[in-house]
Amino acid sequence: MQLPPTTQAWTVRAYGGPEVLELQELPLRAPGPGEVLIEVRATTVSSGDRRVRALDLPAGFGVLGRFALGFRRPRRAVLGTELAGVVVAVGERCRQFGVGDAVIAFTGVRMGAHARHVVLPMGAIIVPKPERITFESAAALCFGGTTALHFLRRARLRAGERVLVVGACGTVGSAMIQIARQMGAEVTAVTGADKHDLARDLGAAVVIDAAGFDPAAQRPGYDVVADTYAGRFRQFAPLLAEHGRYLAIAAGLRDMFARPLGSRRSIAGMAAERIEDVVELAALARAGEFHPLVDSVFAFADLPGAHARVDAGCKRGSVVVSMAPSAGGSAHQ
């Protein structure tokens, strides 16, 4: 197959709002030895992309963030942590995938998925796409799913335990409900009134309204509290049972070092990016036990619109960007 000489990618030229994004024509190179070239069919704009684009990091990470991400602008000009697509060329010594294979890739902190094509080494996180899910759904498998798996594994969640998910209908929260349920836990969700039915559909046994939610007024006894909104260990510790675990998924720097309170402890840090987790999520999706929640699907040409949707702070699951000619700006698919 003759490859086009260039491809299109959205690049970020400064920290700021969606207006800092620019659609550029970039050279497209053939995959080298041990590399694959993937034609992207769908990707997402995640809360991680928004944090990098806007340099809007959890409390305490300001200066550290510039060191890690770039001082004046993101060092990685093309954002995007996850994608689903089709392999269109393979380099020498690449036996794992062939031309025409539908795949999911988790580019994670290396980013680069907001492009029509990506070249990835075979060591990257690439797994076959389950046939039963669409490219749009497959693109939304990794960011929330791997975060939920990572934190639930660190919490050593056991069947029969009680889990409270706070911020339950975002990308991480919606994955957390489904995976905790799949692991045999009983899930209570805290979410807005317009999302109660959705939280139940995802697998929550009990739903608590987020409006006026006060941890101090709740009945204690949760084995795990998964907080996708902020780092609030001290506030939530009284809700935990003996040996309870608080998952500080959106923790600031101080929360990273929160000391245990008696037998109750906080778990924070960056979720690991492991191919085993994506294989597990794909298997769950194949078995119909994990459905990445899709908030909306935007056309690639309107990727800044997808960023604006994430900025609005009211999405349900993931904001997907599709290369399909028919895709376009629709919310709540």
Ligand SMILES: NC(=O)c1ccc[n+]([C@@H]2O[C@H](COP(=O)([O-])OP(=O)(O)OC[C@H]3O[C@@H](n4cnc5c(N)ncnc54)[C@H](OP(=O)(O)O)[C@@H]3O)[C@@H](O)[C@H]2O)c1
């Ligand atoms: N530690 C890690 O490695 C890691 C990995 C991925 C993400 N994260 C972080 O985890 C957080 C969640 O990510 P995400 O992608 O799931 O984001 P998201 O889709 O935007 O979900 C965040 C959820 O927080 C809730 N929320 C929004 N405004 C709120 C408010 N004012 N008060 C209380 N709750 C509010 C909402 O829940 P409802 O819709 O249910 O009301 C919202 O869906 C982000 O801060 C992200 O940076 C961390």
